[in-house]
Amino acid sequence: xxxxxxxxxxxxEIVVGLEVHCQIISNAKVFSGSSAKFGGVPNxxxxxxxxxFPGMLPHLxxxxxxxxxxxxxGLNSKINLYSRFDRKNYFYxxxxxxxxITQLFYPIVGEGYIDITLEDGTKKRLRVERLHLEQDAxxxxxxxxxxxxxVDLNRSGVGLMEIVGMPDISSPEExxxxxxxxxxxxxxxxxxxxxxDEGSMRCDANVSIRPVGDKNLRNRVEIKNLNSVxxxxxxxxxxxxxxxxxxxxxxxxxxxxxxxxxxxxETRTMRSKENALDYRYFxxxxxxxxxxxxxxxxxxxxxxxxxxxxxxxxxxxxxxLNEYDADILSGDNKTAEYFETxxxxxxxxxxxxxxxxxxxxxxxxxxxxxEQSPVSPSNLGKLLDLMAKDVISxxxxxxxxxxxxxxxxxADIIVEEKGLKQITDTSxxxxxxxxxxxxxxxxxxxYKAGKTKLLGWFVGQAMKASKGKANPxxxxxxxxxxxx
Amino acid sequence: MIDKTIIHEMAxxxxxxxxxxxxxxxxxxxxxxxxxxxxxMITKELEGVxxxxxxxxxxxxxxxxxxxxxxYPETVTSCSExxxxxxxxxxxxxx
Numbered sequence: 001x002x003x004x005x006x007x008x009x010x011x012x013e014i015v016v017g018l019e020v021h022c023q024i025i026s027n028a029k030v031f032s033g034s035s036a037k038f039g040g041v042p043n044x045x046x047x048x049x050x051x052x053f054p055g056m057l058p059h060l061x062x063x064x065x066x067x068x069x070x071x072x073x074g075l076n077s078k079i080n081l082y083s084r085f086d087r088k089n090y091f092y093x094x095x096x097x098x099x100x101i102t103q104l105f106y107p108i109v110g111e112g113y114i115d116i117t118l119e120d121g122t123k124k125r126l127r128v129e130r131l132h133l134e135q136d137a138x139x140x141x142x143x144x145x146x147x148x149x150x151v152d153l154n155r156s157g158v159g160l161m162e163i164v165g166m167p168d169i170s171s172p173e174e175x176x177x178x179x180x181x182x183x184x185x186x187x188x189x190x191x192x193x194x195x196x197d198e199g200s201m202r203c204d205a206n207v208s209i210r211p212v213g214d215k216n217l218r219n220r221v222e223i224k225n226l227n228s229v230x231x232x233x234x235x236x237x238x239x240x241x242x243x244x245x246x247x248x249x250x251x252x253x254x255x256x257x258x259x260x261x262x263x264x265x266e267t268r269t270m271r272s273k274e275n276a277l278d279y280r281y282f283x284x285x286x287x288x289x290x291x292x293x294x295x296x297x298x299x300x301x302x303x304x305x306x307x308x309x310x311x312x313x314x315x316x317x318x319x320x321l322n323e324y325d326a327d328i329l330s331g332d333n334k335t336a337e338y339f340e341t342x343x344x345x346x347x348x349x350x351x352x353x354x355x356x357x358x359x360x361x362x363x364x365x366x367x368x369x370x371e372q373s374p375v376s377p378s379n380l381g382k383l384l385d386l387m388a389k390d391v392i393s394x395x396x397x398x399x400x401x402x403x404x405x406x407x408x409x410x411a412d413i414i415v416e417e418k419g420l421k422q423i424t425d426t427s428x429x430x431x432x433x434x435x436x437x438x439x440x441x442x443x444x445x446x447y448k449a450g451k452t453k454l455l456g457w458f459v460g461q462a463m464k465a466s467k468g469k470a471n472p473x474x475x476x477x478x479x480x481x482x483x484x
Numbered sequence: 485m486i487d488k489t490i491i492h493e494m495a496x497x498x499x500x501x502x503x504x505x506x507x508x509x510x511x512x513x514x515x516x517x518x519x520x521x522x523x524x525m526i527t528k529e530l531e532g533v534x535x536x537x538x539x540x541x542x543x544x545x546x547x548x549x550x551x552x553x554x555x556y557p558e559t560v561t562s563c564s565e566x567x568x569x570x571x572x573x574x575x576x577x578x579x
Contacts, residue, residue: 026549027549027550027551028547028549028550028551028552028553032553032554033547033550033551033552033553033554034551034553034554034555035551035554035555041557041570042557042569042570042571043557043560043561043570043571043572044554044555044556044557044570045554045555046554046557046560047553047554048560049553050554051560053563059544059545059546059547060544060545060546060547061546061547061549062546062547062548062549063548063549064549065546084537085544089497089498090497091497091498091499092577093572093574093577140577141571142576142577142578144568145568145573145576146576147575147576148566148568148573148574148575148576149573149574149575149576149577149578150568150569150571150572150573151571151572151573151574152571152572153560153572277497278493278497280497283537283538284537284538285537285538285539285540286538287538287544288538288540288541288542288543288544288545289537289543289544290543290544291543291544
């Protein structure tokens, strides 16, 4: 599905590349043995290295390196056996060293890709340029005193992976799909928790537009620190329209860094090119290169868990799901586990339908994640079993499901307690039908005279009489026979 | 050739306040140093000589992912002249 901006002079397409920072899951920081845990008393998760005391030498947390390699593998990327750290120099109150240790010249992970599937089933491969390992800065708080900023170095030195995407994205929807897929990959691998609202995954978007068919890239604008998938999509759309308006009026888009304001729904200048920082990158003399052997890399690959893409293909094969459903149900470890528990040994179509429809809907309304679901997967499975065995109808199942959400009770207990078992006794249903026919002779005549649409009315009456418990198939069959 | 404008910009990056006279003399000094590097080093035969980012040989020293350090906030902040409630404080920084 192509995303085109229609202007007066031209049709325009957008070109977007995303840079995503993912906080690495590890116990200790990337270059020191202090805790990488979120929170804590100010400046308590800080060693002399993190606070940049003179003479302190950093050394590398092996797990942070391995987490980056695992992520690289999840991105189908080349793992570089030689990589090295560089210093990116800039001044800010929460950067005690005066530089960030990062990897500009020789990153640990090279080119790879992410495959995305859009809602209409379109597939696209989006290339990843690189992934490099670096350290986070500290945290500044500006609102506690009128003339002071407060600095907490607990985050200083926490391991980050920066994943740089190629400018292959051509719609806000693709950007959203890329981010969601990336998040599902890091979560499946256990390398980053992917929580954008907590800042453990942050995104910068490089946006430019060009006339459809034009192969040259125009000036791009970088939008910083987007902290939700929705904001990324909104910011891209807004920025693309801002650039469109400029070009359509014969203007020129300046290369600059902008900030997205989700309240005013606008992007605004943060830094122009003239004020761009010169980071004066150079190799960090404190850190010798990272040298890996192919055997080490192969060993890491052997211990990788199942990746979302592989899981998706397995879901399509094993559970006969369509591409889109498989994508949604396989994307996240918890969702995939939940679905598999429900689907094992049952009608997989129905399982997918219930998980994606009723369950997701309910969780959305309750503002809960799938781990917090009041209905356990085995319990939802039991509900499906009750339907499969004709103990309850689909309609009653919805009612039971609501009660399960409210009470957390087992499906069979609710059915038993509330007396919701389906009536499958032919004579009992026939009895109800007879009463309705006897009480409504005129409607019966109308039906017999050819107004067959009235069958629905009879079904409704019989259902009402049975308090919704009559087996719908049997009821229909008996009604048609009796009225016929 | 390094001129005063470049020196001014460089000084700004590293937060150094220089007088115009200092900028002038620095520009001269830098230019001479770079000329020396050019004359003495770049013109040498360097074929096959690998760049040396560090004087330390070998691979990066690494450690297992265990928390073995930290938890001494008072010591960490003790060298700072300004602290409040365990935070370092600095003149307000607003981007």
